[in-house]
Amino acid sequence: MGNGDTRVRGIAARAGGWSVRHRWAAVGIWVLFVVLAMGLGSAAGTAELKDSDQLSGETSQAARILEDAGIDEPAGETVLVQAKGEGAKATDSEFRAAVDAVMKAVEGTGKVTDVTSPYDTDTISKDGRSALVQFDMRGEAETAGERVEPVLKAVDEVQKDHDAVRIEEIGSASMLKTFDDAFGDDFQQAEYSAVPVALGILLVAFGALVAALVPVALAITAIMATMGLMGLVSHLQPMDDASSSVMLLVGLAVGVDYCLFYLRREREERMAGRDGETALRIAAATSGRAIIVSGVTVCVAMAGMLFTGLATFKAMGLASLMVVAVAMVGSVTVLPALLSLLGERVEKGRIPFLHPDKRRKGNGSTGNGHSGNGHSVNNESRFWTSVLRVVLARPAISLVVATGALLAIAAPALGMKTQNLTLDQEFGDSLPIVATYERVNEAFPGGSEPAEVVVKADDINSAEVKSALADFRERAVSSGASRGPVEVKVHDAQNLALVYVPLVGGSDLDKAEKSLETIRDEVRPATLGKVDGVEAPVTGQVAGSKDFNDQLVSAVAPVFAFVVVFAFLLMLLSFRSLTIAITSIVLNLLSVGAAYGILVGVFQHGWGASLVGAEGVGAIITWLPLFLFVILFGLSMDYHVFVVSRIREARQRGLTTRDAIQHGVVTTAGVITSAAVIMVAVFAIFGTLSMQSMKQMGVGLAAAVLIDATIIRGVLLPAVMALLGERNWYFPKWLHRLPDLTHDESPESAGVMSSPPQPPAVEGEKVGV
Template sequence: MTTLPRRAARWSATHPWRAIGAWFLLVVVAVALAALVPTAETEDADYRHGDSGRAAELVAAAGLDGPDTENVLVTADGVLDPAAADAAAAAVVTALTPLEGVAAVAGPQWSPDRSALLVPVQLARDDDGSGRGALADRVLDAVAGVQDAHPDVEVRATGDATLDAAIDERVGDDLAAAEGISLPITLVLMLVAFGALVAAGLPVLLAVTSVAATIGILAPISHLVPAESTVTSMVVLIGMAVGVDYSLFYLKREREERLAGHSTLEAVDIAAQTSGHSILVSGGAVIASMTGLFLMGDATFNSLAVGSIIVVGVAVLGSVTVLPALLAKLGRWVDRPRVPLLWRLNARIGRGGLSTRILAPVVRRPGVALLLSGLVVAALALPALGLRVHAGNLDTLPASVPEVQTMREVAAAFPSEGTVVDVVVGSDDDDAVARALTSLERDAVATGDFTATGEAPSTARGTTVLHLGLPYEESDERVDDAVRALRADLVPAAFDGTDAEVVVGGDAAVSLDTADRFGGRLPLVVGFVLLLTFLMMLVTFRSVVVAALSTVLNLASVGVAFGFLVLVFQHGWGSGLLDFTNPGFVIDWLPLFVLVVLVGLSMDYHVFVVSRIREHVSAGLPTRVAVQRGIADTAGVVTSAAAVMVSVFAIFATLSMLEMKMMGVGLSAAILLDATLVRLVMLPAALVLLGERAWWPVRPRPVVPPPAAPLDWETGEVRPAPGPERQPV
């Protein structure tokens, strides 16, 4: 049977320059799109959910949201001298008032304990944000000038423009460093995998061009699905992993068939029939997993899903078209120039020498192997039961960024700048609203969970906003309890008898609503992803047992990933080694994203391994022997593929942004364990125990594998070959 990957490979292999030219044109056009079409990014309104979203909507409609602000903090190492602080603050007012982009500079405000002086700065509105970076530079330069003139105090700036600019710069530096490190590491791993420079370079080339094409394609698509700020890093992360892995699967099989005596075209044809089919299924599994993100109905997840789906699709397209063309054109030159030591090492790994020794006790005592490996996985997944999620905040930003540290000090010294909730009231009865808010503020402060900010309620266009402070860090569990109590008890009691619309918003409420939204929809997404991958495995392998086993192993890997996140970021294991301050929680969007990415990517080598086992079963071998041979045949490829994924994700674990670090730790640790303990111990042990029952309801039909149908170099037509045609797995 001629499958889609096989037809694509045949055409590409017999028309190599057309295939290569078409791929080059695709990448060039995509990159041009990125330069010509501006990317539409997500806006604040895209993230509004629940009561906090409604509160933000009312505030924006009334014009009470106000422009961005900056804060200039004046402190000292020891006791702050009031005269020196006043002089520095006056100099700040003088320096910032005439700056372009500054609307107004308020009078200095002393902290309650008079340990700090704050100068609030109101910025002019900049709806498209195009001038924020330049404004931040002007503010920082002016503040630096004041600092030079007043060395006896510390004068520092932080706020909407300067903090955002600093974080954007840090993220850019992190990603540039990650990309600079990932390419040489990936190339080294490919050299170890192939032992030849050309073969090592092809997977990297395909991955890089797939990422470049995807980034370009995302520019026009962002006008339909706005792009979230982290989508590019996700495209790089996933694109490098799958792009290299798909090429690795294809190249390894093509080389194997050439070594078996087939011509280059015949080897490409067999690789397309087997590995090409596995790549198509693997890519489909990743895409199916990523579609689960759309169920969240969240701008961040929509953007990440679109970016991930496109980069996987592009990588699959390149693997079944331009890669066969390159292999056909290069022929045996793909194995040149050889690196002698690595070439010999690769030959030994390719024969499965190490895997055979590991697999032997698993096949000999499958029950014991499955029990012990299951206990290890269960122990590592057990901490996931205590998983706590929370929105990212100042605690999750790098303390090494000066503006972050300054903002933390501002929040500590000035309660109105710290953890705050907004009680937003929609009503035209100003007197009734004023009485109710006075009563609410009094009762809320009396509970001890809230503090008065000292600011009078703001009113405009029938909307009134009261700010209430909380004497806790934003990530403190008591904040969520206080917001729930405010909504359920305090607000209804204060506004009893009125017809006003009252909602609670602010950062603390947004965090709670987001966590509740993720928690409520997470089971739906998990069920959707697992069901979809189950159906894909069922259609691919025509076995209910294999599909169910795949689902169970996926759950085990996800449990391990969540367990590692809890151990590292809630309990602080390895925080010194990874250089971060333990926040005591996992950033709310990461567990769901790690889930779908891990399920999708782990299916790459799962499909590859099971396909080879099924291929041997189809050739008439008993399941036990087929498992031994299939694992031995694929162990080297799986090890190399996992090494690429782990190395790429581990690089993100070294970055300073905590959300990137969490993602890197969770994915690299889980994939390392998944590719070794789960897929090379638990999977073969389970299949050996199941025996022929593993293929229920229909065991793959035995076939006599004939020589690959030879191709004509000029026409691409298949010349008749004796015997039945080899069936795809």
């Protein structure tokens, strides 16, 4: 503006000014907010997602019928008894003795019910060499893993006494216990290690303990407050463990980033010789505004998950949205108060060999927030200064090379195959229970994960319904969808029947889904579908996977459109430039595409899979592409908004577009590098986990952030803006009626000298456009 207007228009500037003037009040209000949020959330408790909430389609319908009827299906367990010797059969006396011993042993634990013999239920394999002893765990299915240990030990003891046969237990309870034992602590340790990793990187970045602790403290308090808020909100939108984990990841990433942006700008102004109050006013008017623009954009991106129609995604989206909003508010309110209170003490605990003290004692600033010779920033960003020299000298070539490289990286994504990972894909051969799972599926295709038909009728014992059930059992096998045995369990009091149908295809999900379609589209309409008043939704593991995938596919277009359109509008209103809004979207999409390409190359095609322990996966887990799109699109805006804000700030003060690009990229290189290293390190921790779904998420996020902070922001963005020149600021007259969210600060009101800044010196650089 430069017209002597001393009004402070920006929300961030006003919030920062109030915070500095009322330092103790700002800190006290923040502490009170965190304590109240945690206390109220703890008092209200957290409403957990139910099965009927998490599922979609027929699987959701089936879960609701069972819940309404008050039927809590127990955790089912199976013991595989398999002959080892040549020619041995399930009819042999020794084999029968082993089956009897298993049944007696599991009943003797007092932890099980409804133990059935394979000779009574005809659960003997076609080759006659394998049999299944089946039973249910007593108590709630969700906690069965905590009670299955005595049963597993009893089965192991029987195995020791019967060497001629293989005896192995598998089921929902035993798998839950196995996974908790193997990976529960692993996942928790990864979450806990994220904080010290972030702190260590910040310590290197700032060279002072207090300065490093401030961003971590803000992020942790934001996460704590959000945990409390999640408890309150969960009574409107139930939450689950996945939403808490994603909230922690996102909260740590953006909480540290926002504070890092603000703190680095404040320190930069102090190094330029400004007094503490002026430095904070400048930081509030510049970095504070960028934080608000970025935070709102990230919130919009996270809100995209609410349009999936899937409760798990809605919970993750809402939790992420809340933690970003809380971190954003904390960064522009309590953070200035903390920095004002700390003053020069923010430099306490310095590590001399990391960063020599470069603060200037005089007031020889040039008005651009840097020391007069520009060396303080230039020394920190020598690498990016060198890169930028090449990019600005040859922007067209840089654009072609960088775009070509990213398109080549993204190319494998065109052949992306998504599916819910099977047990062997998720865990490989790292667990013995995976081999048991494969043996059961080989001997009894679909037996370990049968389809379940929930039949609800006015009178489940009427002749018409009984006849339809009998026809269904027969046709399920004759259609080729199942090899049997098809079991029926009737609940007379609730007028319900549960029909268990092993699907041909077993662990091959493509074949199993074809069998499921036959049951749903052919067998059911011809039998149960002919009886008036009968509901018969088909559920189970395969059905749940298919219904989830179908819902997810239908949600891709609306989520994609919502995120892109609203992000575009926010960038348009915040920067008053049609060109910047368009380039922001294109560059972000290119970044996400490259991340997809890396995921497909590593996890689907196996390129370099051994480096991350992902051999033989062959697919991308279904939920990841949409999840990554939303998360990455949001997080990418952090860097983009911060860089473009700095470029626009320099342009508004009189620099040419090219000099403004040079100024913006070089002066933000250090903070963006630090922020990116933190994000990459935190996400990479999850890439080290044994579960392939978590590994894929970690690798995808880490790769995308790395690409975004280097190729996108360091090469493509300056190359595109250099080629566009003054067209970067194109804003058609017909758009002038739109709200103005720029909230430009006058130099005088921000405490910045009105003379235009000089860009950091770049040797051999041409000045001008």
